[in-house]
Amino acid sequence: MDELENKYHQLHLSSSELDELKERVNTTSDEKLVNDMHECWEQGVTVQQADTDSAKAVWQRVSKRILPQETGMSQKKTRIGHWLQIAAAVIIPVLLISLGYQYHHQQQLAQDVMTVTTEEGEQVSLSLPDGTRIKLNEFSRVTYHPHVFSATNRHIDFIGEAYFDVRKDSLHPFNINADGMDITVKGTKFNLKNYPQQATADLSLIEGSVILRAQKTGQEITLRPGQRSILDKVSGHLAVEEMREQLDNVTAWKSHQLVFRNVSLRDVLKTIQKTYDVDISIQTNLNLSDLFTGTISSSDLNESLEVLEQIYHCKAIVSGKRVTICR
Numbered sequence: 001m002d003e004l005e006n007k008y009h010q011l012h013l014s015s016s017e018l019d020e021l022k023e024r025v026n027t028t029s030d031e032k033l034v035n036d037m038h039e040c041w042e043q044g045v046t047v048q049q050a051d052t053d054s055a056k057a058v059w060q061r062v063s064k065r066i067l068p069q070e071t072g073m074s075q076k077k078t079r080i081g082h083w084l085q086i087a088a089a090v091i092i093p094v095l096l097i098s099l100g101y102q103y104h105h106q107q108q109l110a111q112d113v114m115t116v117t118t119e120e121g122e123q124v125s126l127s128l129p130d131g132t133r134i135k136l137n138e139f140s141r142v143t144y145h146p147h148v149f150s151a152t153n154r155h156i157d158f159i160g161e162a163y164f165d166v167r168k169d170s171l172h173p174f175n176i177n178a179d180g181m182d183i184t185v186k187g188t189k190f191n192l193k194n195y196p197q198q199a200t201a202d203l204s205l206i207e208g209s210v211i212l213r214a215q216k217t218g219q220e221i222t223l224r225p226g227q228r229s230i231l232d233k234v235s236g237h238l239a240v241e242e243m244r245e246q247l248d249n250v251t252a253w254k255s256h257q258l259v260f261r262n263v264s265l266r267d268v269l270k271t272i273q274k275t276y277d278v279d280i281s282i283q284t285n286l287n288l289s290d291l292f293t294g295t296i297s298s299s300d301l302n303e304s305l306e307v308l309e310q311i312y313h314c315k316a317i318v319s320g321k322r323v324t325i326c327r
Contacts (some may be wrong), residue, residue, distance in 0.1 A: 001191070029131050062147045117141045120277075121299065123254070130154055130167050132174060137161035137253050139195065161193040166208075180233045184211040191250045194231075198313045201231040204243060204250040212237050254300040265312075276301045284314060 006020055017053035048196040115253065116136065119123050124136045130151055134142060140160020149155065152175040166174045168187025176183040178194045185234060186210025194201035203212060205223040212229050213220045216236025223229055223240065226247065230239045240314065252259040258275065260268055266288040269280050275298050282288075294311075317324045 043245055089103050112145060112147060113143060115141060115143045123256075123324070128154075128156070130169070130174075132167045133165040135254055136165045158192065159194060159196055161195070163189075163191050163252070163254055165189050168208075175275060180215050180236070181231050181238075181288050182211075182213045183216060185209070201233065202228055203246070206226045206247055206250075212238060252295070253298060256297060258296050258298045258304070260295070261293050263293075264288065265290045268292045268308075272296075272301075272304055276304075276317075278321050278323050280323045280325065284326070286312060286314065 004017060004024075015272065050158065079231065086145050093139070116126055118123060118136045118138050118140050121137055122136075122138050126134065126136070126142070127133050127270060129149055132154070140158075140162055142156055142158055142162070144156040151169070152172050153170075154172060155177070156175075157177045159179050163174075164185075166185050173184045173186050176185075176192070177238070178192060178201065179196055181194070181203075183192070183203065185208065188210055189206040190208075190210055191204045191206070192201075193203075203210065205225050205227055207225055210223045210229075211220065212223065212231075214231060214236045218231075219236065219240050221229060221240060226243055227248075228241050228243050231237070232239070232248050249259040251259065258271060260271075265286065267280075269288075271294050273280050274277070278301065292311075294307065296307045298304075301318065301323075305318070308314065308325075309316055314325050314327060317326070
C-alpha cells in the first residue's frame with residue numbers, strides 16, 4: 001500500500017490528494033482495483049484508526065466531489081462505468097468505514113463506564129481487570145472506566161459496603177473515591193462501609209496498609225492491620241481505633257451473619273429491625289440491658305427470631321413488617 005492509499009484508509013486525505021486518488025481510481029482497471037482492495041483486507045486495515053471528525057470530513061468531501069450531479073447527467077452517461085467503478089472502490093468503503101466507526105464508537109461509549117450495583121438482600125462478587133477482587137454487600141455500587149482502568153491506572157468510585165482484596169502492586173497504587181474520603185492502597189485486604197445516608201464511614205484493615213484522606217479537611221492517616229478508621233462526614237474528622245471485636249466479625253455479612261459480642265439486647269433488636277426493615281414491639285418484660293453474645297442470620301428473619309426465642313424464652317409473632325415479642 002503506497003502513501004496515498006494509506007492516508008485514504010487513515011481518513012487523512014487533503015482535497016488535492018482526494019482528487020489525485022479519484023483520478024487514479026478512474027483510470028485503473030477493474031482487475032487491479034479488486035486486487036488492491038483484497039490486499040487492504042489482507043493487511044487488516046481497520047476502522048479503529050479513524051476518528052469521528054475525520055470520517056465525517058472525508059465523507060463530505062467524497063460526496064461533493066465524486067457523486068454525480070443532476071445537471072449535465074446526459075453528458076456523462078458514457079462515463080457511468082467509471083462512476084460505478086469509483087463508487088464501488090471509494091464511496092462504499094468510506095461509507096462502511098464511517099458507519100463501522102460510528103458503531104464501534106457507540107459500543108465504546110456504552111462501555112465507557114462500568115457500574116456494578118446491588119439491591120436489598122443482594123451480594124455480588126467481581127474481579128477488576130488488575131486482578132483485584134471485591135465483594136459487594138447490599139445497596140452498594142462500584143464504578144470505573146474500563147478504557148482507562150489498567151495496571152498503571154487503578155481508580156474506582158464506591159458507595160455502600162464491600163470487602164476488598166486488592167492485587168499487590170507497590171508501583172501503582174489502587175485508589176478509591178468513597179463519598180467524603182480518598183483511599184490509597186498498594187495491596188491489602190479491608191472492609192469499607194460508606195453509605196451516603198449515614199453520618200459516618202468506616203474502614204477496617206485486615207492486612208497490609210491503607211492511607212485515608214478526608215476530602216473535607218485534607219486530614220490524612222495511615223492504618224495498620226487490626227485498626228479501624230471512622231470518618232465523621234459532617235466535620236471531616238478521621239479517627240482511628242483498635243478493633244474491639246475479632247477481625248472476622250467485621251466481614252460476617254459475607255456469610256449472611258450478624259455477629260454480636262457483649263452487645264445489649266436493645267442494640268441487638270435495633271440491628272434486627274434495621275437488617276430486615278421491620279418494627280419490633282415488645283409486650284413482655286425483657287431485660288434489654290442484658291448482654292448478648294452470639295451469631296444470628298442476616299438473611300432469614302424467622303431463623304434470627306428463633307435464636308432469641310430459645311435464649312429469652314419468649315415468642316416472636318411476625319405479621320408483615322411488624323414483629324411482636326411476647327411470652
